[in-house]
Amino acid sequence: MAQEKTYKIAVIPGDGTGPEVIREGVKVLDAAAERFGFKLSYNYFDWGGERYLKTGDTIPKGGIDELRKHDAIYLGAIGHPDVTPGILEKEILLRIRFELDQYINLRPVKLYPGVWTPIKDKGPEDIDFVVVRENTEGLYAGGGGFLRKGTPQEVAIQESINTRFGVERCLRYAFEFCRKRNKKKTLTLVGKTNVLTYAWNLWERTFYEVAKEYPDIKTDYAHVDATCMWFVKNPEWFDVIVTDNMFGDIITDLGAIIQGGMGIAAGGNINPEGVSMFEPIGGSAPKYTGKNVINPLAAICAGMMMLEHLGEEEAARAIENAVIKVCRDHLKSLSAGKMGYSTSEVGDLVANYT
Amino acid sequence: MAQEKTYKIAVIPGDGTGPEVIREGVKVLDAAAERFGFKLSYNYFDWGGERYLKTGDTIPKGGIDELRKHDAIYLGAIGHPDVTPGILEKEILLRIRFELDQYINLRPVKLYPGVWTPIKDKGPEDIDFVVVRENTEGLYAGGGGFLRKGTPQEVAIQESINTRFGVERCLRYAFEFCRKRNKKKTLTLVGKTNVLTYAWNLWERTFYEVAKEYPDIKTDYAHVDATCMWFVKNPEWFDVIVTDNMFGDIITDLGAIIQGGMGIAAGGNINPEGVSMFEPIGGSAPKYTGKNVINPLAAICAGMMMLEHLGEEEAARAIENAVIKVCRDHLKSLSAGKMGYSTSEVGDLVANYT
Ligand SMILES: CC(C)[C@H](C(=O)O)[C@@H](O)C(=O)O
Ligand SMILES: CC(C)[C@H](C(=O)O)[C@@H](O)C(=O)O
Numbered sequence: 001m002a003q004e005k006t007y008k009i010a011v012i013p014g015d016g017t018g019p020e021v022i023r024e025g026v027k028v029l030d031a032a033a034e035r036f037g038f039k040l041s042y043n044y045f046d047w048g049g050e051r052y053l054k055t056g057d058t059i060p061k062g063g064i065d066e067l068r069k070h071d072a073i074y075l076g077a078i079g080h081p082d083v084t085p086g087i088l089e090k091e092i093l094l095r096i097r098f099e100l101d102q103y104i105n106l107r108p109v110k111l112y113p114g115v116w117t118p119i120k121d122k123g124p125e126d127i128d129f130v131v132v133r134e135n136t137e138g139l140y141a142g143g144g145g146f147l148r149k150g151t152p153q154e155v156a157i158q159e160s161i162n163t164r165f166g167v168e169r170c171l172r173y174a175f176e177f178c179r180k181r182n183k184k185k186t187l188t189l190v191g192k193t194n195v196l197t198y199a200w201n202l203w204e205r206t207f208y209e210v211a212k213e214y215p216d217i218k219t220d221y222a223h224v225d226a227t228c229m230w231f232v233k234n235p236e237w238f239d240v241i242v243t244d245n246m247f248g249d250i251i252t253d254l255g256a257i258i259q260g261g262m263g264i265a266a267g268g269n270i271n272p273e274g275v276s277m278f279e280p281i282g283g284s285a286p287k288y289t290g291k292n293v294i295n296p297l298a299a300i301c302a303g304m305m306m307l308e309h310l311g312e313e314e315a316a317r318a319i320e321n322a323v324i325k326v327c328r329d330h331l332k333s334l335s336a337g338k339m340g341y342s343t344s345e346v347g348d349l350v351a352n353y354t
Numbered sequence: 355m356a357q358e359k360t361y362k363i364a365v366i367p368g369d370g371t372g373p374e375v376i377r378e379g380v381k382v383l384d385a386a387a388e389r390f391g392f393k394l395s396y397n398y399f400d401w402g403g404e405r406y407l408k409t410g411d412t413i414p415k416g417g418i419d420e421l422r423k424h425d426a427i428y429l430g431a432i433g434h435p436d437v438t439p440g441i442l443e444k445e446i447l448l449r450i451r452f453e454l455d456q457y458i459n460l461r462p463v464k465l466y467p468g469v470w471t472p473i474k475d476k477g478p479e480d481i482d483f484v485v486v487r488e489n490t491e492g493l494y495a496g497g498g499g500f501l502r503k504g505t506p507q508e509v510a511i512q513e514s515i516n517t518r519f520g521v522e523r524c525l526r527y528a529f530e531f532c533r534k535r536n537k538k539k540t541l542t543l544v545g546k547t548n549v550l551t552y553a554w555n556l557w558e559r560t561f562y563e564v565a566k567e568y569p570d571i572k573t574d575y576a577h578v579d580a581t582c583m584w585f586v587k588n589p590e591w592f593d594v595i596v597t598d599n600m601f602g603d604i605i606t607d608l609g610a611i612i613q614g615g616m617g618i619a620a621g622g623n624i625n626p627e628g629v630s631m632f633e634p635i636g637g638s639a640p641k642y643t644g645k646n647v648i649n650p651l652a653a654i655c656a657g658m659m660m661l662e663h664l665g666e667e668e669a670a671r672a673i674e675n676a677v678i679k680v681c682r683d684h685l686k687s688l689s690a691g692k693m694g695y696s697t698s699e700v701g702d703l704v705a706n707y708t
Binding site: 085086089090094117118119120121139140142143144145146151152153154155156157158159160161162163164165192193194195196197198199200201202224225226228229232233246249250251252253254256257258261 | 439440443444448471472473474475493494496497498499500505506507508509510511512513514515516517518519546547548549550551552553554555556578579580582583586587600603604605606607608610611612615
């Protein structure tokens with residue numbers, strides 16, 4: 001009998017409701033593994049706010065190298081009400097993205113049937129696009145500093161650092177992704193070429209250069225401000241979007257809300273040649289912690305993306321179909337406390353349908 | 355008999371549909387002046403794409419000083435399909451904002467009764483807030499450059515330059531504005547403190563320092579990404595928002611769409627001690643040019659803001675009430691070509707009701 005394939009998963013449940021939603025995610029992943037004949041072995045990491053408050057430590061020495069030994073990382077949520085904002089985000093989340101060179105943040109924006117969207121007259125056929133966000137440079141590079149800090153003459157500079165190397169690999173990923181997705185075969189660059197004339201000149205030049213290698217892909221461009229309007233007014237215009245780190249952060253949250261909110265939105269931090277990390281994109285939701293009311297679907301969808309990334313396409317599709325069934329036939333709402341089911345019941349439902 | 359007060363207005367109709375909507379704006383301004391007993395004298399400037407294509411010139415020598423001789427500037431739209439994007443924006447629009455030190459971009463987001471919003475379950479009582487956008491620094495300062503341009507090792511840097519001076523005067527304006535508005539007396543700083551730790555540290559520090567002088571104003575903070583979600587999901591949470599130039603650009607376009615779109619959204623570029631400029635925020639809409647189908651209400655609302663700024667509060671309220679009547683009792687839609695009225699008919703209606 002052939003040896004079953006085993007994937008080593010690093011699990012970082014994190015803060016707040018992170019552990020609760022990850023528990024349901026693991027339940028569903030195990031159900032899928034069982035059904036589709038592969039194995040998942042999990043190593044848990046207790047990184048997050050609690051540990052930081054106890055030890056003063058965010059990621060212990062050697063921690064990043066531990067992550068490298070895995071096939072993928074499954075993250076719950078980072079963020080603790082008693083920790084100054086920025087510390088955990090920068091020293092855990094952003095540090096992993098940067099050190100593991102997860103240079104793509106992949107955010108599907110897909111409205112499932114039966115899911116409530118706050119925008120009028122749009123259905124699942126209108127809201128189905130993917131944002132490819134650069135994930136390792138731009139304004140997130142941490143460049144900048146203060147001059148005369150604390151004086152009336154203070155200057156604070158924040159630099160968006162963009163490299164041909166970083167921009168090009170992100171664009172190539174987006175073109176390839178658009179080709180494989182094979183929907184409208186249209187890639188839209190979202191930027192601000194008319195004002196940020198250094199950063200977006202590099203992006204635009206590289207975009208049209210790389211585009212020559214993809215004659216089958218139509219290219220388009222939109223300013224980031226106009227894009228926000230179109231997400232609400234004409235989301236059906238988009239197929240695949242590529243943008244920088246900061247604009248990607250902004251438009252993907254807007255994308256999350258039109259696809260039904262934090263209860264369902266998931267994303268992948270991808271290094272195509274390395275170790276990638278998958279996460280629900282909502283926060284740690286402290287006020288719902290331990291109440292068994294938070295929606296685990298976003299974490300479950302992150303798990304689904306992880307399986308797809310690992311090559312288990314069939315299992316991923318089974319989870320997606322189970323999520324669609326649960327949204328359509330069961331949940332009253334995707335919001336915490338209003339689902340008509342508890343966190344663990346939702347996990348059970350999806351696991352059963354998978 | 356007392357001499358009537360006369361305001362000198364510099365008018366820049368600009369490109370595309372700019373002249374058409376400004377014509378209706380002037381019609382309404384004149385009606386208001388007539389009724390409320392003041393005068394407006396207009397000087398027209400032909401700056402824009404046509405002039406640039408003919409002469410290669412954007413603003414002629416001495417042009418900015420000409421503007422300084424006026425009480426206010428009334429702008430149509432800048433942007434021409436045959437001119438490389440960026441040139442007219444930077445050399446006309448942004449140049450005026452910077453040289454006249456119009457350090458506030460004021461954007462009321464108000465849904466009038468009867469106006470269609472693309473978001474569900476929200477009405478005029480929910481969508482009524484104001485964004486105070488810093489208008490002269492941040493990423494718009496033009497800082498940055500290229501290293502090894504055109505090579506595989508290229509680096510493009512775009513700098514967000516924030517000064518204590520610039521941030522503080524913007525925050526003070528916002529606090530004062532919030533006090534005068536006297537609605538929820540809540541000022542929300544919108545930023546990205548957890549990642550852009552130089553720029554937003556300065557903003558945040560200054561925000562809480564200045565706040566001490568305004569004990570009657572409640573302060574709040576939201577990340578820019580979350581703010582975009584809340585604009586769509588819970589716009590009723592906001593009263594006055596203050597943010598930087600780039601984030602302000604993005605969130606005000608989103609604000610425009612929830613208040614009914616480009617047909618109605620107007621803004622002011624304000625130098626409280628100098629010459630301010632008022633504009634509809636939609637573009638030059640080349641495809642509708644000369645067809646008498648574009649909606650002039652945004653330009654009319656810009657005119658209303660201009661009168662308010664000049665101290666003609668009563669006249670401004672009369673225009674606003676006229677706009678409300680026209681939206682509620684006449685227009686079928688705010689979109690170009692779908693209003694059920696022509697551009698000039700809409701101008702006539704508002705002028706008659708004023
Ligand atoms: C938590 C925060 C640092 C993060 C980001 O800004 O990237 C989040 O908003 C996201 O989009 O994953
Ligand atoms: C035209 C463009 C330069 C401008 C800006 O980015 O400020 C516009 O989007 C605005 O918001 O007034």
